[in-house]
Amino acid sequence: MPRNRAVIYLSILLISSCRLGPDSPSRAARDVAEYARATYSEAAVGSLADLVAFETVHVEGIDNSDNPEFQAMTVYLRNKALELGLDFEDHGEVVVIGLGEAEERLGVVTHGDVQPADASKWARDPFSLDSVSEPGRLVGRGAEDDKGPIATTLYAMAALKDRETPLARRVELIISYTEESDWEPFQAFLASVEPPQLNVTLDAEYPVVVAEKGWNGIFLALPPDDAPVEGPHLVSLYGGAFLSQIPEDAFALIADPTSELEAALRAAADGDPAIEYSFVSGEGSLAIQAKGVAAHSSKPEDGRNAITHLAAVLGSYEWPDGQATRMVRLINDLIGTGDYGERFGDIALSHPFMGRLTLSLTTLGHEDGYLVAGVNIRSPAGRSREDLEAKARDVVDAWKEMSGVADVSVNLITSDPYYLEDAPHIPMLLDIFSFYADQPDPQPISIGGGTHARLMPNGVNFGPAMPGEPYTGHSEHEYITREQLLLNLEMYTAMLVELAAR
Numbered sequence: 001m002p003r004n005r006a007v008i009y010l011s012i013l014l015i016s017s018c019r020l021g022p023d024s025p026s027r028a029a030r031d032v033a034e035y036a037r038a039t040y041s042e043a044a045v046g047s048l049a050d051l052v053a054f055e056t057v058h059v060e061g062i063d064n065s066d067n068p069e070f071q072a073m074t075v076y077l078r079n080k081a082l083e084l085g086l087d088f089e090d091h092g093e094v095v096v097i098g099l100g101e102a103e104e105r106l107g108v109v110t111h112g113d114v115q116p117a118d119a120s121k122w123a124r125d126p127f128s129l130d131s132v133s134e135p136g137r138l139v140g141r142g143a144e145d146d147k148g149p150i151a152t153t154l155y156a157m158a159a160l161k162d163r164e165t166p167l168a169r170r171v172e173l174i175i176s177y178t179e180e181s182d183w184e185p186f187q188a189f190l191a192s193v194e195p196p197q198l199n200v201t202l203d204a205e206y207p208v209v210v211a212e213k214g215w216n217g218i219f220l221a222l223p224p225d226d227a228p229v230e231g232p233h234l235v236s237l238y239g240g241a242f243l244s245q246i247p248e249d250a251f252a253l254i255a256d257p258t259s260e261l262e263a264a265l266r267a268a269a270d271g272d273p274a275i276e277y278s279f280v281s282g283e284g285s286l287a288i289q290a291k292g293v294a295a296h297s298s299k300p301e302d303g304r305n306a307i308t309h310l311a312a313v314l315g316s317y318e319w320p321d322g323q324a325t326r327m328v329r330l331i332n333d334l335i336g337t338g339d340y341g342e343r344f345g346d347i348a349l350s351h352p353f354m355g356r357l358t359l360s361l362t363t364l365g366h367e368d369g370y371l372v373a374g375v376n377i378r379s380p381a382g383r384s385r386e387d388l389e390a391k392a393r394d395v396v397d398a399w400k401e402m403s404g405v406a407d408v409s410v411n412l413i414t415s416d417p418y419y420l421e422d423a424p425h426i427p428m429l430l431d432i433f434s435f436y437a438d439q440p441d442p443q444p445i446s447i448g449g450g451t452h453a454r455l456m457p458n459g460v461n462f463g464p465a466m467p468g469e470p471y472t473g474h475s476e477h478e479y480i481t482r483e484q485l486l487l488n489l490e491m492y493t494a495m496l497v498e499l500a501a502r
Helices: 005-017 027-052 068-083 147-162 184-192 259-270 306-314 323-334 385-403 426-437 482-500
Strands: 087-090 094-099 105-111 137-139 170-176 198-201 209-212 214-222 233-239 249-255 276-282 285-291 358-367 370-379 409-413 445-447 459-461 479-481
Touching (some): 027 147, 027 482, 094 147, 105 147, 105 482, 147 482, 170 482, 214 385, 233 306, 233 323, 259 285, 259 306, 306 323, 306 358, 323 370, 323 385, 479 482
Parallel strands (some): 105 198, 198 459
Antiparallel strands (some): 094 170, 209 459, 358 370
């Protein structure tokens, strides 16, 4: 029977306090890690460049395993594995690169698919690793999330093979091709192939992630409104790129504007220093663009939400009724510019270890004439999926009654939070991080994101991002520093020695 959450939290703290002493990581682990950095630094950077060049973005209607970009990456990974003396298995939507024959296994879980990238927002092609524009940084889609970890783990495994490290556990680098789009293929893989008994996912932050919030999507749709409108009116409002990115851009189009209206909106925009606004007047129209800062939606505080801020500016004017006007009102009433669901009824929630629920409006656009707002909620432990769904529907129902806008449809996608009770490798991972990052007494942490760690036995996350540093995955400025990539190479090598060697 599962223990209550307070006991779980205490057990994690107890595990993390049972540290392995001043000789951890071992001299053997440090020696192989030093060898890996000295031997494979340039190769790791080169392989990251090779991997970034594959535009492994999901295309609607095509399985990733049938996409030529994914197929080309599979060929590359097979050739690289064989070149380094590692074995290779192709499972279509998952590939596995292995080292050793032991019955016990250590899984290192990553993913090779990436989010879309708007090339107009990058100094250079986002699918060509840029080491020039910003010295010291390796800029490109997937550099941090999650192709950097693939490159470094490959050469960490090669270092163990080169040094003939005796293994008590077989090492398996498991690369999912659908982490960013659809988890069902990876779940099917785990159902058909016995997963390793011990697993480390490289898709989040250091020191060690033992808890992940639940990933939830709420889609609020308003139907078309073809009624004619005279005078100044709001024609459209849209923005955002995908549900797990804080939107950097939002746009509004106004028909028949007056000079007084434009002056009022400019004044409202001037009062919002968080966002850059531009106004373009046309023949009987006024277009407004809001530019914020993109970020991973699990960390909305790292971004500036262009959609919600533009809605706040537009809300300063009394618009005639219409589809876009109703959406502005819905956004301002239920979402606002905060990050924690402050206006969304009593959905706000906080957990002593996992932190606060976050709620972000991340996409807004037209689908078959409907204007659809996509809201991403990251919810900690303490509330069931059923309760969250009920609260969301109650909030919308109450708003419909209050606003008189009866035709709002609601669709939901919900998932449970992940909170690991314990795992035998947590103390060792903390010691490795403490040694290489020179940070005394690190503790396990929780994140807002959801990763494949939650699907694996004893699954925890170990990097690749450093605590206190911005997480750039899913942003339009994704990078990893060269130094961090090589530090990860050392830490991952030490990890493999400590967790897999005899």
